[in-house]
Amino acid sequence: MELRTIVILIAVYAAISLFVPRVLADPQLVSKRPGFVLYAWFLSLGIAALSLLTALGGLVVLALAQHGEESYSARIIVPILINVFGWVALAVLGVLIFRFGAALGELRTSRRTLNEQFALLIPRGQITELSGHRVMIFESSETILMAVPSSQCIMVSSQVISTLSPELLQAALAHEQAHLDQHHGVIRAAGVLAMAVAPGFSASERMAQATRITTELLADDAAAKQFSKHTVAQSLRACFGSSPLVDERIARLEN
Template structure:
């Protein structure tokens, strides 16, 4: 049990600082944003499991397994003394593990509820204030001079543009922007970003949470750019982004409430669209996906081994 706690603690420490720092500074994620996005999710999920698992393994060590620890400690809540071998340190570790798991889960639920409420308000406002686009694209047009484009996810999705955007862009550029927003919806980026926003809000003092949310936001923008590039081409999309600037999108989705695109992100996207892309080769992508799976499978496997 102690060996499992040490192994999980070492993994949690690695995924809490050096690994995400190295990944956030690497250049290769822009070449294969899908693989990089999956790796970020593996780091977040694997790190959380390893952190909680390490505390559980250490706290349950006197009993020999997690199940035996539960059998010995649960009756203490109603009657009986604390079993021999369990000291203040072990009980504190178990309490912290349970508290951290509950805190993360509740924060995810409350973040999802707030996002759903924001989506409903946005849908109501769009229904009331926006008109269907004349080009038959299915987008809705708001009467507003500032050029903006955003999408509202959910069971009923909608892409919204302003009259200022329609007046600013030509037909191909407008189609590129609409394709970019539809890619956000089709690839369910709002769910990925919701999880990282919840992680950041649950641990606002944790610097890696902010770094991860920012990196994931940029990767979702790159993936949406790739979707628009396949439909319309890189040139119209690049021209539209250059005209709109960093303020043309309020975020990867309308109620994001998190990291919004800024000048640095825009510059990276434009550079990527303007140059020749060299995606990672097959072996590198396989290694990335294998590492992603390993980051989750390893802590789950260790916890399963010490459960009984």
């Protein structure tokens, strides 16, 4: 690989890292086109990661190739620089592999913790069909409603069952079912791993948050196709109360 090609690949990575998060994290774009934002985000991450890894690999190959060539005094600076960049590239690759492994370990720990919590609740509840959804209902005075991807079911506390009207409960379940059907758990995990491989992106907290928000908005839209937007908004308020994110989602549905 030529040095010019490596420079171009690094420039592509830098350009995507600097400009793409600023564009895609725009609140209006996230609200109006969550599906597009999610698709564009992962496409950009893929291009950036591929560009960076290819460039780093090219630098390592160039450095190794220097050992098979004779270096003359007039050209001694260039081989030295290439060797230095090669070692730097090798170190960066090592850091990326470490970051990827650490992020993967954190995801596994988080998933294991969720599965353990789910297992502890099983004796307190029962798995059944509710409004066409596979749910586990358990006794609790807390408002708990969440999708469990590993078990492909929805956890619902007795407090939610007793508090929500049948229509609001069905809308809330439809929202959680959308998380399962659209594999939002996998998407969020892929986003975490992708940002570990492309460190320039991990500095963008706004884009990281936008990635999480898009999955919620897509689930809201999926539920709104079965029920009215007003019903989905009411179910959000009943289940999760008031918070900046919930209020924004409700305003989006109501408007």
